[in-house]
Amino acid sequence: MAEQRVVIGVDSSTQSTKAVAVDIDTGAVVGRGRAAHTVSEDGGRESDPEQWWEALEEAVVRTGCAERAGAVSIAGQQHGLVTLDAAGAPIRPALLWNDVRSAPQAAELRDAVGAAELARRTGSVPTAAFTAAKWAWLRAHEPAAADRVAAVRLPHDFLTERLTGEAVTDRGDASGTGWWGPDGYDRDLLDRIGLDPGLLPQVLPAGARAGIVRPGTPLRRGMLVATGTGDNMAAALGLGLLPGQPVLSLGTSGTVYAVGRTRPADPSGTVAGFADALGDWLPLACTLNCTLAVDHFAALLGRGREEVEDGGTAVVLPYLDGERTPNLPAASGLVHGLRHDTTPGQLLQAAYDGAAHALLAALDGVLRAGGEDPADDEPLLLIGGGARGRAWQRTVLRLSGRAVQVPAAQELVALGAAAQAAALLTGERADAAARRWRTAEGPVLEAVDKDDDALERIGDTLRRAGALQGAPATAR
Ligand SMILES: Nc1ncnc2c1ncn2[C@@H]1O[C@H](COP(=O)(O)OP(=O)(O)O)[C@@H](O)[C@H]1O
Numbered sequence: 443m444a445e446q447r448v449v450i451g452v453d454s455s456t457q458s459t460k461a462v463a464v465d466i467d468t469g470a471v472v473g474r475g476r477a478a479h480t481v482s483e484d485g486g487r488e489s490d491p492e493q494w495w496e497a498l499e500e501a502v503v504r505t506g507c508a509e510r511a512g513a514v515s516i517a518g519q520q521h522g523l524v525t526l527d528a529a530g531a532p533i534r535p536a537l538l539w540n541d542v543r544s545a546p547q548a549a550e551l552r553d554a555v556g557a558a559e560l561a562r563r564t565g566s567v568p569t570a571a572f573t574a575a576k577w578a579w580l581r582a583h584e585p586a587a588a589d590r591v592a593a594v595r596l597p598h599d600f601l602t603e604r605l606t607g608e609a610v611t612d613r614g615d616a617s618g619t620g621w622w623g624p625d626g627y628d629r630d631l632l633d634r635i636g637l638d639p640g641l642l643p644q645v646l647p648a649g650a651r652a653g654i655v656r657p658g659t660p661l662r663r664g665m666l667v668a669t670g671t672g673d674n675m676a677a678a679l680g681l682g683l684l685p686g687q688p689v690l691s692l693g694t695s696g697t698v699y700a701v702g703r704t705r706p707a708d709p710s711g712t713v714a715g716f717a718d719a720l721g722d723w724l725p726l727a728c729t730l731n732c733t734l735a736v737d738h739f740a741a742l743l744g745r746g747r748e749e750v751e752d753g754g755t756a757v758v759l760p761y762l763d764g765e766r767t768p769n770l771p772a773a774s775g776l777v778h779g780l781r782h783d784t785t786p787g788q789l790l791q792a793a794y795d796g797a798a799h800a801l802l803a804a805l806d807g808v809l810r811a812g813g814e815d816p817a818d819d820e821p822l823l824l825i826g827g828g829a830r831g832r833a834w835q836r837t838v839l840r841l842s843g844r845a846v847q848v849p850a851a852q853e854l855v856a857l858g859a860a861a862q863a864a865a866l867l868t869g870e871r872a873d874a875a876a877r878r879w880r881t882a883e884g885p886v887l888e889a890v891d892k893d894d895d896a897l898e899r900i901g902d903t904l905r906r907a908g909a910l911q912g913a914p915a916t917a918r
């Protein structure tokens with residue numbers, strides 16, 4: 443019998459690290475591992491990169507394939523600022539994508555350079571999420587720490603470098619920094635925020651090899667390591683996504699995206715013009731308040747996640763972490779439209795609706811930004827931890843008016859990383875490997891009539907909440 447060929451894909455995302463070991467020939471998942479992360483909650487959002495490394499070690503060992511896999515690749519949460527000293531040790535905890543303290547620095551950059559110019563050069567108008575704003579925050583608030591920095595990395599670059607010793611990244615994750623464009627690093631923008639380009643990793647071409655596993659890790663020494671990428675780019679690979687197929691991901695962040703053939707440049711900032719991990723683009727809109735915010739609401743109401751009820755006039759803007767889409771970093775949660783007959787179940791449903799609203803409102807813009815036609819009747823692919831929740835599925839059906847496909851495969855980010863690893867061994871494109879593995883297959887839920895009344899109520903509340911949501915909610 444021929445020996446089974448296996449690769450490992452890793453997803454180092456906000457709440458945990460997940461690893462999958464995949465049979466290259468069949469796509470069967472032959473091992474899984476998971477280890478949790480800690481995220482600070484006192485004002486900012488920070489995590490210790492050393493904990494990500496330990497979680498990665500634990501998760502890959504748990505797959506049972508750390509010694510026999512042929513290749514490995516690491517995908518990670520986008521945007522996080524990892525600052526290292528000359529020995530490669532973190533100088534301070536990483537500033538995460540959902541830390542809104544850097545909103546003033548993002549606004550300064552937009553004012554200084556102009557939103558349209560930033561979109562033209564980097565594809566995106568930066569919000570607090572972007573690494574450029576985080577570096578500017580560090581320079582302003584912790585100048586002594588910033589002066590000690592010998593290397594700046596994204597979460598997945600940091601982990602790839604720990605594995606290989608190579609200071610490298612890929613175009614997908616680099617496109618979320620706010621200092622990268624199709625011609626490489628933007629020296630003028632780096633200069634404005636006081637970041638030496640010599641501190642940054644080399645951006646490798648799509649499909650390249652990052653290096654090999656060095657001694658002293660739980661993975662076999664000499665194992666091939668692919669470039670890895672940002673988590674949303676990896677999920678696009680993991681689904682074997684073709685241009686124009688929309689995806690809605692329900693995790694700590696909510697994201698909506700599609701592969702596009704045209705380079706996006708949305709001056710309004712709603713659609714970020716990311717690169718994908720191959721040669722195309724990944725226009726994407728992202729919210730800060732998704733599964734965690736709705737779960738928090740359910741806990742406040744003393745109800746289980748699925749205990750929702752239809753009807754009523756309540757509107758919830760569940761902006762517990764501030765918000766990125768719409769760009770309201772100082773916002774807080776807001777409940778409006780309560781009546782004597784409003785039930786707790788209706789209020790919970792309103793929290794789901796409020797969390798899904800901005801993502802679905804951005805969907806057509808995402809498709810157009812990538813040069814694709816929103817009128818095409820492609821089902822919306824629903825992924826991420828929330829995708830299996832029935833209340834989430836019903837909410838997305840009601841507010842999108844589209845058919846929804848729920849892939850049976852789980853951990854699509856880790857599968858996308860595994861597809862990158864497989865591509866190193868087979869010579870395929872990573873997305874082609876995932877299509878061969880049939881990762882996107884799953885039940886299609888039929889479209890229902892769009893709930894325009896609910897969408898209108900939320901949009902109206904949002905418009906009228908203006909001053910309340912723009913003012914600082916708490917001193918951060
Ligand atoms: N059946 C479910 N219904 C709704 N939400 C769920 C369900 N299972 C998990 N979740 C949510 O999924 C989230 C984790 O999703 P995941 O995509 O793994 O997050 P991340 O990648 O951001 O770490 C958790 O916040 C959890 O509340």
Ligand SMILES: O=C(CO)[C@@H](O)[C@H](O)COP(=O)(O)O
Nearest residue numbers: 455456519520539693694695
């Ligand atoms: O900031 C973004 C996208 O721009 C987020 O999608 C992060 O990449 C975090 O992802 P999850 O941990 O929620 O998967």
